[in-house]
Amino acid sequence: MTTGELSSSTTDSPTFPDVDTALTDLAQGETVWGRTSLADRARLLDEVSALTAKHAQAWVDAAAVFKKLPASSPLMGEEWLSGPYSVITACGVLAQSIRQLDAGRSPLTGVDLGTAPGGRTTVKVLPSNIFDTLLLNGFSAEVWLEPGVDADTARKNAGLAQRDPTTTGGIGVVLGAGNITSIAPLDTLYELVAHNRVVALKLNPVTDPMAPVLRAAFAPLIDIGAVRILTGGPDVGGYLVRHDGVAHVHMTGSSLTHDAIVFGTGEEGAARKKANTPVLDVPISSELGGVSPVIVLPGDWSDADIAFQAEHVVTQRLHNGGYNCVAAQVVVISSEWDKRDKFLAALRKALHDAPGRDAYYPGSATRVAGARADYPGAQSLGPAGERTLVSDLDPDRYRALLTTEYFAPVLGVIEIPYSGERYVSEAVRMANEEFVGTLGVNIIAHPATLSEMGRGVDTMIESLRYGTVALNAWTGVGFLTAAATWGAFPGHTLDDVQSGIGVVHNALLIDRPERTVVRGPFRPSPRSILKGEMTLSPKPPWFVTNRTAATTAKRFTAFAAAPSWKALPAIFASALRG
Incomplete structure (x- = not known):
């Protein structure tokens, strides 16, 4: 689908010309994205990965300012791992999944599938290669599928919206989190790839200092009109999610914010929630935390x-x-x-x-x-x-x-x-x-x-x-x-x-x-x-007591961008001193 010309859903509320311009650009960019081949999509993700690595130090420095972390603190390791490292690794796996689809194969080709209780199929996601085995030795992860999904079905359906890349999903809004700096860009990538939607990313005001480095890292996707990055307060976010040109909203935050978006605020919002009558007229997905x-x-x-x-x-x-x-x-x-x-x-x-x-x-x-x-x-x-x-x-x-x-x-x-x-x-x-x-x-x-x-x-x-x-x-x-x-x-x-x-x-x-x-x-x-x-x-x-966390995490990030056997001894040396 394409969104065509966009207009605000209201005429008596404040307007935000920057938002309107961004959504107009995305409406045009959706057509470009729909015509972009799988091979070119994978290449664009490679470029985002390379630019994230190029600007990784600036990324971490920007995060350190609003998180009040001294440059010499070992806790800076958190900003490397939960910042540029996460985006670089995501781009790599997403690009590989798209290349598998382009070659006529499932993204799960060559991936180990197993079983779990309750008739569940499992997908091994860590370790995925020899480097994972060496760098994260003893750690493993698997995705359990819903009961009844067998291995053949899992392989056949992997790929989500990229199985039909010319059918796009309109404009998705991503409301970014204010804590972990990779959340907003990772959610943007997922909207773009998994759901084939071009994305208006609205940063949380806490992370507004990240805007320049994120625009630099996402320049290849911004240049074709597939992504726009916006800043501003709740008024901008409210205008954006209720805009006629938007097809979907994804947010990270609290359940209170979610309910305010979906049902409105005050006694009227509470009444709508009780009756389950949303005022938001597009689908919304969310990640909202909890008590762990x-x-x-x-x-x-x-x-x-x-x-x-x-x-x-x-x-x-x-x-x-x-x-x-x-x-x-x-x-x-x-x-x-x-x-x-x-x-x-x-x-x-x-x-x-x-x-x-x-x-x-x-x-x-x-x-x-x-x-x-x-x-x-x-x-x-x-x-x-x-x-x-x-x-x-x-x-x-x-x-x-x-x-x-x-x-x-x-x-x-x-x-x-x-x-x-x-x-x-x-x-x-x-x-x-x-x-x-x-x-x-x-x-x-x-x-x-x-x-x-x-x-x-x-x-x-x-x-x-x-x-x-x-x-x-x-x-x-x-x-x-x-x-x-x-x-x-x-x-x-x-x-x-x-x-x-x-x-x-x-x-x-x-x-x-x-x-x-x-x-x-x-x-x-x-x-x-x-x-x-x-x-x-x-x-x-990632331990807060790790004395060499910043050095190790920085080396992890560089390795993720350019894996090399020669880089392993320095990573191991730093990790062992932690």
């Missing part, structure tokens, strides 16, 4: 295991200052675990000792104050007391912790008075029924515990209704894996949206995905080898 659990399975952990996993949990909370849609907020443990006291002491110490950083996301202090008001007995930790630990709660006091996404450095602990299978069953039930959101859940378990559980491990994973399930890894690894899917568990509706509707990333263009499952090593190397786990990964570069 970390389920700790009791086991015979050594002191070193306890210390490492405490740092792991704290990383899941404090990465990007705690301003992540999938940041771990609640740790679930067994009150009967004989290591309970040691683990809680280590968790408290790790939360207190983690590197300090300034709050940058709007409203952070208010949300922290809200948590402390909800739980007056909470502890203030960190270099400036900026972190909050909520623990020692009675079960009847869990509610606020499980239903309020604090989106700030707030971490809670809840205890379940069971062990063994009963503990697992109750932890899964709580995660599914009492926690708000279904974006991501983390499980931490000793290898011996997993061995004892046997097939019960996959049964537990199957039972958790989350878009990404991570076992001995953080769900953020799924975000960083280009071919993995990212989004809520399927089935949410506009009037009960939870963590959103639809997926993004998914660079293999898989049809009917249900979830991504990530697995990682319980221990870092060399301790993993000494204990028989046989994985080579040291402390991962």
Whole structure:
């Protein structure tokens, strides 16, 4: 389809000439995009990847300014991995998927497919090559498809809208996130490729400093009219999503923002939501976060295991200052675990000792104050007391912790008075029924515990209704894996949206995905080898306690843009010093 001439959907509200011009350009660019061959589309993605690598330092520097990170901080590694690295790797896999289609093959040609409980087909997305195996040794990821989708059907339907590239989908609006700098460009790429829609990307005002570098990186797509990048406040976003020329909206943010877009605000908006009568007259997809659990399975952990996993949990909370849609907020443990006291002491110490950083996301202090008001007995930790630990709660006091996404450095602990299978069953039930959101859940378990559980491990994973399930890894690894899917568990509706509707990333263009499952090593190397786990990964570069994270992540990014055997020794050397 083509959109033709565009006009505002209202005549009595303010106009925004820059938006109108951008949408007019995109209406023309849609025709150009529809005529662009698959080979040329892959080439354009290669160019975006190369330009992202060229401007990667400028990208990270721009992010550091509004995130208040000193250039010398190891935490700059977060900006490399969750910024240019993610876009470079996504472009690479998307380009390869398009080339497979151009050659008459499925994007899943040569990809390992397996099975999971419940009649599910799985797609192996990590490792995808020898370099993944070496650089992320011990980490793996697979996409589980919806029940009933067999391997032949999965291969046949992979490719999504690129299977019919001349049939375009109009203009899609992407409302960018204000936290992770790769979210908006990755969502733009997914709209363009998976749905064959040209894109008006409206940046979150927090990330407006990214506009120049994003325009430089996306210049090949901007030049043909397939992408326009806009800035401005909520008034610009409101005008854009209700414009007659727009065919679809995708947003990342909060459920409150989603509901305001879909149903309006105030009492009238609440009434429309209750009646499920949207005022938005185009489809909307979304990624909206939630309250993410970390389920700790009791086991015979050594002191070193306890210390490492405490740092792991704290990383899941404090990465990007705690301003992540999938940041771990609640740790679930067994009150009967004989290591309970040691683990809680280590968790408290790790939360207190983690590197300090300034709050940058709007409203952070208010949300922290809200948590402390909800739980007056909470502890203030960190270099400036900026972190909050909520623990020692009675079960009847869990509610606020499980239903309020604090989106700030707030971490809670809840205890379940069971062990063994009963503990697992109750932890899964709580995660599914009492926690708000279904974006991501983390499980931490000793290898011996997993061995004892046997097939019960996959049964537990199957039972958790989350878009990404991570076992001995953080769900953020799924975000960083280009071919993995990212989004809520399927089935949410506009009037009960939870963590959103639809997926993004998914660079293999898989049809009917249900979830991504990530697995990682319980221990870092060399301790993993000494204990028989046989994985080579040291402390991962996304850990907030990694001393060489910035150097390692920068080298990862350069390697992603130009893989070379010669580059590996420098990456390994930096990683081992972390």
